[in-house]
Amino acid sequence: MYGSRGAGMRASTAVLGAALLIAGCSSGGDGDNEAGAKITQQPRSSDPFWVNPDGNAARQVAAYAKSGKDSDAEQIRKIAEQPTGEWIGPENPQQEAQGFTEAADKAGRTALLVLYDIPHRDCGQYSQGGAADGDAYRAWIDGVAAGIGDRPATIVLEPDAVLHLVDGCTPEEFHEERYDLLKGAITKLKSLKNTKVYLDAGNAGWGHPDQIFQPLQWAGIAQADGFAVNVSNFYSTEDSIAYGKELSAKVGGKHFVIDTSRNGNGPYTAGAEDERWCNPPGRALGETPTTKTADPLVDAYLWVKRPGESDGTCKGGPKAGDWWPTYALKLAKASTP
Numbered sequence: 001m002y003g004s005r006g007a008g009m010r011a012s013t014a015v016l017g018a019a020l021l022i023a024g025c026s027s028g029g030d031g032d033n034e035a036g037a038k039i040t041q042q043p044r045s046s047d048p049f050w051v052n053p054d055g056n057a058a059r060q061v062a063a064y065a066k067s068g069k070d071s072d073a074e075q076i077r078k079i080a081e082q083p084t085g086e087w088i089g090p091e092n093p094q095q096e097a098q099g100f101t102e103a104a105d106k107a108g109r110t111a112l113l114v115l116y117d118i119p120h121r122d123c124g125q126y127s128q129g130g131a132a133d134g135d136a137y138r139a140w141i142d143g144v145a146a147g148i149g150d151r152p153a154t155i156v157l158e159p160d161a162v163l164h165l166v167d168g169c170t171p172e173e174f175h176e177e178r179y180d181l182l183k184g185a186i187t188k189l190k191s192l193k194n195t196k197v198y199l200d201a202g203n204a205g206w207g208h209p210d211q212i213f214q215p216l217q218w219a220g221i222a223q224a225d226g227f228a229v230n231v232s233n234f235y236s237t238e239d240s241i242a243y244g245k246e247l248s249a250k251v252g253g254k255h256f257v258i259d260t261s262r263n264g265n266g267p268y269t270a271g272a273e274d275e276r277w278c279n280p281p282g283r284a285l286g287e288t289p290t291t292k293t294a295d296p297l298v299d300a301y302l303w304v305k306r307p308g309e310s311d312g313t314c315k316g317g318p319k320a321g322d323w324w325p326t327y328a329l330k331l332a333k334a335s336t337p
Contacts, residue, residue, distance in 0.1 A: 037061035039080050041107055046290045049083035049112045049154070049302070050104035056323040057084075057308055075332040076308075076325070083289050084261070085114040085156060085304040087321070090131070093117075093140050097147025110152040114304055115144060115185070118161045118178060123169040134177050141185045150193040156200060156257070156304050157185060157224070159231040162215050163202040183220035190223055198257050198299075201227035204235040204243035205267060213250035225299075226255040232305040233259065234267040234283055241295050248297055258293075260286035261303035264335050278314040279327060284334035307331050 039053040039061070052058070057080035064073035086100045097113065104111035117140050121130030131137035164170040165178060182199065189197045199221055202212055221227060227247065230240045237260055244256040264284030268276045287301045308328025310317040318324055 037065070037077070037080055041109060042081070042083065042289070044108060046292050047083065047288070048110050048291060049289055049300075050100070050107055050109035051081060051083045052086065052100075052103075055080065055084065056306070057328065060308075060323070060325055060328065072329060075329055078285060078332045078335065079307045079328060082303055083109075083112055084306040085112050085302065087114045087116055087306075088144055090117055090129070090140065093143035094147040097144045097153075098149070099147075101148050101151040101153050104153075105151045110154055111148075112154050112156075112302060112304075113144070113148075114156045114159070115141070116159055118158045118181065120170060120174050120178075122160065123164055134181055137181050138184060141188050145188050145192060148189075148192055148195055152194040153192075154196045154198070154257075154300075154302075155189055156198050156228045156231060156302070157189070158182060159200045159228075159304075160202075161200060162212060162219050163200070163206060166202075166212050166215050167206065179215075179218045183218075183223075186220040186223045190225075196225040198226050198228040199224045200231055201229055201244075201247060201256070203230045203233045204239040205233070209243065209247035209250055213247060216247075216251055221251050221254060224254070226257065227251070228257050228259065228302075228304065230259045230263065232261075232311070233277060234263050234265075234280065236263055236266045237287055237294070237301065239266075241298060245295065245297055253297075255297050255299045257300045257302050257304075258298060259304040260289075260301040261305045261307050262286060262331060275314055278311040279317040279324075281315070281330070282334065283331060285331050286335075 037058040039051060039058045041051050057076055060076045061073045061080045064076060088096050100113060101111045117131050117137060119130045119133055119137055122128045131140055161178060161182060165175050186197055189195050199216060199219060201216055216227065229244045237258060240258045248254050248256060262283050263286035265282060268280030285307055289301055289303050291300045293301055308323060308331065310320055310322050310324045312320040
């Protein structure tokens with residue numbers, strides 16, 4: 001409705017499961033990955049987050065290299081060598097959270113996890129779904145927490161969940177339960193020893209911080225480490241900082257993180273307004289993930305959305321979350337080296 005849809009870009013459970021099997025045994029430290037892409041970790045001092053050596057982009061690098069497409073391989077390497085969010089699937093939350101955090105811990109890094117399973121998710125759009133009901137969601141969160149344990153993790157919690165309460169997308173009958181579920185999730189995750197939680201808070205293009213700050217409070221932002229902006233969207237880092245700082249002032253000075261994965265050329269302004277967020281052409285990779293940002297309130301630039309994975313079945317794309325090498329190449333080629 002406000003260009004905020006399409007946040008559910010996670011890989012399929014099958015892909016994640018395959019990644020876990022390899023990541024658990026091949027990502028300790030800076031060694032080569034078995035897929036042949038030779039993906040290593042970024043310097044811990046500026047980017048403490050874990051690079052999955054067997055993600056979709058890494059596999060694409062290896063495939064292009066094997067077929068002699070060296071130029072394309074080097075373009076996709078721009079994506080493969082950066083840490084991206086691991087979107088936990090609905091079926092095996094404990095196993096997946098354990099696999100990713102164990103692999104990250106062995107490499108001396110922090111896992112970046114995205115939790116996106118709230119009931120009535122995405123208002124029936126491309127990423128619809130989520131847990132069957134409140135009890136199923138609470139059990140899912142319990143599984144994630146058990147999988148993380150005491151290992152370091154940074155969590156982006158429920159993209160669009162609060163925003164869709166504000167913009168009228170989620171029916172009123174589900175509001176009270178959703179606030180309760182989000183507050184409970186934050187409480188559970190923050191009870192862990194080394195876990196940071198950032199609750200999603202929309203983006204610079206959807207509306208005004210005045211509209212969302214109180215709903216964030218009802219959802220438990222006071223107990224979280226902060227909030228996330230621009231998840232799976234394209235607004236510039238400058239605009240995202242301005243939005244985040246204005247919102248921060250309304251929620252007790254909370255810090256925030258920014259998804260810079262695809263904001264290198266800013267938002268798309270052509271075509272149907274209600275689908276400008278979905279696989280827009282002419283976009284580019286943004287600032288690479290780092291904790292060294294332009295403002296003290298910004299804890300990190302993150303690649304929450306995994307560049308190269310589809311926003312949904314629009315503009316020729318595959319279903320939401322599926323790897324789309326053609327689009328990935330365009331993102332990489334449009335970005336600066």
